[in-house]
Amino acid sequence: MTIDPGLRRLALRTLLGAFGGRTADGVAIGAGVANRAAHTAPEWAVNLVTDGLAGYCLFGYNIDSPDQVARLTSQLRAARPDLLIATDEEGGDVTRLSHATGSPYPGNAALGAIGDLGLTRRVYQAIGHDLVRVGINVNLAPTVDVNVAIDNPIIGTRSFGDDPVKVAGHAAAAVVGLQSAGVAACAKHFPGHGATIDDSHHGLPTVDITEELLRSRELPPFAAVVAADAKSIMTAHIRVPALTGDDPATFSRRMLLDVLRDEFGFTGVIMTDALEMAGAAAAAGGIAPAAVRALQAGSDLLCIGSDVDGALIELIAAEIVSAITDGRLDLARVEDAAARNADLAAWTNGTVGKAVEEDLGYAAAARAIRIEGSVKGFDSPLVVQLSAGHSVAEGPVPWGLKPHTNGTAYVHIASDETSAGALVAEAAGRPIVIVGRHTHRSTASRELVEELAATHPTAVVEMGWPASWRPEGAKAFVTTYGASHANGHAAASALGLTH
CATH class of the missing domain: 3.20.20.300 (Glycoside hydrolase, family 3, N-terminal domain)
Known part of the structure; x- marks a missing residue:
């Protein structure tokens, strides 16, 4: 037509x-x-x-x-x-x-x-x-x-x-x-x-x-x-x-x-x-x-x-x-x-970009970090990043602490594909840092973290929207208010893991 x-x-x-x-x-x-x-x-x-x-x-x-x-x-x-x-x-x-x-x-x-x-x-x-x-x-x-x-x-x-x-x-x-x-x-x-x-x-x-x-x-x-x-x-x-x-x-x-x-x-x-x-x-x-x-x-x-x-x-x-x-x-x-x-x-029409403050976003992310408890002693841990999905708006953008750590033992795993005992064995005496997004939303993730926190020195890094859930026994709970590269760097720095 x-x-x-x-x-x-x-x-x-x-x-x-x-x-x-x-x-x-x-x-x-x-x-x-x-x-x-x-x-x-x-x-x-x-x-x-x-x-x-x-x-x-x-x-x-x-x-x-x-x-x-x-x-x-x-x-x-x-x-x-x-x-x-x-x-x-x-x-x-x-x-x-x-x-x-x-x-x-x-x-x-x-x-x-x-x-x-x-x-x-x-x-x-x-x-x-x-x-x-x-x-x-x-x-x-x-x-x-x-x-x-x-x-x-x-x-x-x-x-x-x-x-x-x-x-x-x-x-x-x-x-x-x-x-x-x-x-x-x-x-x-x-x-x-x-x-x-x-x-x-x-x-x-x-x-x-x-x-x-x-x-x-x-x-x-x-x-x-x-x-x-x-x-x-x-x-x-x-x-x-x-x-x-x-x-x-x-x-x-x-x-x-x-x-x-x-x-x-x-x-x-x-x-x-x-x-x-x-x-x-x-x-x-x-x-x-x-x-x-x-x-x-x-x-x-x-x-x-x-x-x-x-x-x-x-x-x-x-x-x-x-x-x-x-x-x-x-x-x-x-x-x-x-x-x-x-x-x-x-x-x-016709606008030209100007120079911006160097590392502005990283400095801002560091100001947003909230730590409950103490991160003392978590500078040489096993870091366990729990698999998490993403929304359509976000897409599959990388997240977590791994890009910011200096030789730290780091594993990615689904919470329903492991156990607290297996992670404790892999930690080999080191404390464990759990990194997640919206961790409270998953029953398997909550139960895994709660069992770890009750039996092993554990810190939790929450990179999603914060909720009231806190695993009893956790030595530290770190809230980043986001999972961007800048947020990940801020959390790694707070734990003493950065290069």
């Missing part, structure tokens, strides 16, 4: 795509390759930029080194300079630039634990400069959700904390820091993903709370980032029945227009979370219908997701054009969205 070229271009101006491409050795690859490198843009991706596409989101599979990313962004901007190029560089556990090693910054939970708003601003300014130097002008950060669910599977250490006043202060500081570097902040996930125990990548979480509680707990950080002039805010694919009915917030005119636009006075870009996520696509009957519904509700920039190719982008554009043509979608609404996206690109 032939579609109107002018309407197609208009539809493309609302889309934030993604792409496979070519590996570093020139091998062409396509969509569905989130586990493989795609370090240059394929021809179709460049052509879509020429045709008006708003921009692209870069994922870990697009990133190899700073120089490579700079070449990639230059390749794209050669087709059209006013292009939005985004990524998820939150610092901490969610990093794209440092996905191969772990982030050199400690992440939001650690910054919240420190409680220094000036430090939060400086860390985010440094992240902004890192992004600008490689040609990325939109950061899908900060996460400003108030993490009130201890076992939240998707937010956790990405949050500044569980207190809305504290989160609001750090959220505003992060926005100011990022944008002082010339990178547009995208605060997420409106109206707040912190009370969920489900992941919107896999379904539609419901936050069944009153409007009054939402306003007093979830919304203050978003009011704060609007006041700090955040250039964009990302919607959440979560359902809040009191305000959104049966729909996710991404499809809710009441949330996006009545609350965010009219009440909060937000004039920037409303961006969707990835429409390929089940919380949106399943709720709308597909990614293309989800795009139309998001525009109808008031979104401006539609993040498609990571599993994207040219055919999918064309399918979505065609559905938007069809919706305009048959009257389901108002032409003026799409024109307004495209204009806001263009204004965002113009705001970021």
